Amino acid sequence: xxxxxxxxxxxxxxxxxxxxxxxxxxxxxxxxxxxxxxxxxxxxxxxxxxxxxxxxxxxxxxxxxxxxxxxxxxxxxxxxxxxxxxxxxxxxxxxxxxxxxxxxxxxxxxxxxxxxxxxxxxxxxxxxxxxxxxxxxxxxxxxxxxxxxxxxxxxxxxxxxxxxxxxxxxxxxxxxxxxxxxxxxxxxxxxxxxxxxxxxxxxxxxxxxxxxxxxxxxxxxxxxxxxxxxxxxxxxxxxxxxxxxxxxxxxxxxxxxxxxxxxxxxxxxxxxxxxxxxxxxxxxxxxxxxxxxxxxxxxxxxxxxxxxxxxxxxxxxxxx
Amino acid sequence: xxxxxxxxxxxxxxxxxxxxxxxxxxxxxxxxxxxxxxxxxxxxxxxxxxxxxxxxxxxxxxxxxxxxxxxxxxxxxxxxxxxxxxxxxxxxxxxxxxxxxxxxxxxxxx
Numbered sequence: 001x002x003x004x005x006x007x008x009x010x011x012x013x014x015x016x017x018x019x020x021x022x023x024x025x026x027x028x029x030x031x032x033x034x035x036x037x038x039x040x041x042x043x044x045x046x047x048x049x050x051x052x053x054x055x056x057x058x059x060x061x062x063x064x065x066x067x068x069x070x071x072x073x074x075x076x077x078x079x080x081x082x083x084x085x086x087x088x089x090x091x092x093x094x095x096x097x098x099x100x101x102x103x104x105x106x107x108x109x110x111x112x113x114x115x116x117x118x119x120x121x122x123x124x125x126x127x128x129x130x131x132x133x134x135x136x137x138x139x140x141x142x143x144x145x146x147x148x149x150x151x152x153x154x155x156x157x158x159x160x161x162x163x164x165x166x167x168x169x170x171x172x173x174x175x176x177x178x179x180x181x182x183x184x185x186x187x188x189x190x191x192x193x194x195x196x197x198x199x200x201x202x203x204x205x206x207x208x209x210x211x212x213x214x215x216x217x218x219x220x221x222x223x224x225x226x227x228x229x230x231x232x233x234x235x236x237x238x239x240x241x242x243x244x245x246x247x248x249x250x251x252x253x254x255x256x257x258x259x260x261x262x263x264x265x266x267x268x269x270x271x272x273x274x275x276x277x278x279x280x281x282x283x284x285x286x287x288x289x290x291x292x293x294x295x296x297x298x299x300x301x302x303x304x305x306x307x308x309x310x311x312x313x314x315x316x317x318x319x320x
Numbered sequence: 321x322x323x324x325x326x327x328x329x330x331x332x333x334x335x336x337x338x339x340x341x342x343x344x345x346x347x348x349x350x351x352x353x354x355x356x357x358x359x360x361x362x363x364x365x366x367x368x369x370x371x372x373x374x375x376x377x378x379x380x381x382x383x384x385x386x387x388x389x390x391x392x393x394x395x396x397x398x399x400x401x402x403x404x405x406x407x408x409x410x411x412x413x414x415x416x417x418x419x420x421x422x423x424x425x426x427x428x429x430x
Contacts, residue, residue, distance in 0.1 A: 143395035193393035197361060201393060
């Protein structure tokens with residue numbers, strides 16, 4: 001039993017916490033389409049809310065890729081965010097990115113970096129450079145032990161190698177128009193570092209120690225879901241972590257949380273308010289809806305499915 | 321089991337102000353100001369606090385500043401080095417007093 005668990009009782013449900021403060025979480029104008037290409041991943045990160053990993057078979061099919069493209073043609077999005085699992089491991093990834101690049105001014109590809117390897121890498125990065133795809137890479141810590149405790153052995157040096165490769169292709173370089181952003185999640189049941197201070201330190205040390213440059217760093221809390229939730233419960237950290245997130249509730253973060261302006265499509269084409277609700281099995285509008293069947297987009301004032309994991313997005317600086 | 325130190329007391333720290341609110345306010349205002357970023361960053365200040373916590377062996381402070389250091393972006397290697405700094409100063413403080421022992425011993429010895 002940890003110190004934190006000795007100190008805390010059950011946390012107030014997120015919905016009641018909003019109610020008590022006279023707050024609500026409603027949709028704003030939809031801007032972003034998030035596409036999850038599948039749960040197959042070459043890594044099995046211990047904080048992964050989707051429990052992605054090498055043994056997962058769930059993968060977006062060619063038919064669903066076409067349905068996503070048809071959807072994005074019908075409803076233009078300011079941003080389209082492609083994620084996984086490891087999107088690089090979906091055999092239709094180039095078809096998906098190629099189609100989406102023509103339909104949005106800002107296409108994002110999330111990568112664990114390590115999956116950006118082998119024969120596909122050159123072709124994929126060549127495409128990303130040509131289409132000015134923003135690459136958002138997971139890079140949790142500047143410390144090898146912390147990074148590998150979260151992501152697995154050998155990942156730290158391979159990630160640095162891929163970052164240097166991307167820099168070599170122009171990513172992160174001034175005036176290249178090729179944006180390379182990093183995401184840092186805490187390696188455990190504690191709050192993320194202040195984003196601005198963390199970014200300053202990452203810029204300084206990544207450049208001085210490893211010659212790596214990048215554009216922006218996002219520092220986010222881990223969501224108490226999936227594999228991370230199981231670890232929290234096994235370690236007796238769950239209640240303490242939830243209490244910590246709740247204690248750090250920041251009402252001003254509500255405006256910017258991703259679910260207000262985003263719609264998330266899972267590998268099988270079903271829709272959610274966000275990636276975390278996908279992991280929690282909370283469908284958009286509380287009723288399973290397939291992307292091919294959605295005729296009207298959710299709009300300002302519409303309800304968002306909420307649960308206790310929402311404390312992760314409203315703690316501290318928030319999750320945008 | 322009853323112990324003098326209770327982890328559940330840590331979040332109740334502010335209760336120390338219940339019977340002396342003005343002094344508590346002065347202390348907590350000062351405490352808050354000390355940990356604001358200044359010439360040193362918040363991360364650096366948390367590492368110093370962690371080292372001091374070990375030097376004064378305060379279990380509340382060790383608990384609190386272990387979490388604080390991690391949340392400011394430090395890692396276990398940095399935190400362990402910080403504790404070695406405290407240990408070196410503590411050990412050095414004992415050892416330098418050895419000169420006092422030697423002076424006294426020399427004075428009264430043949």
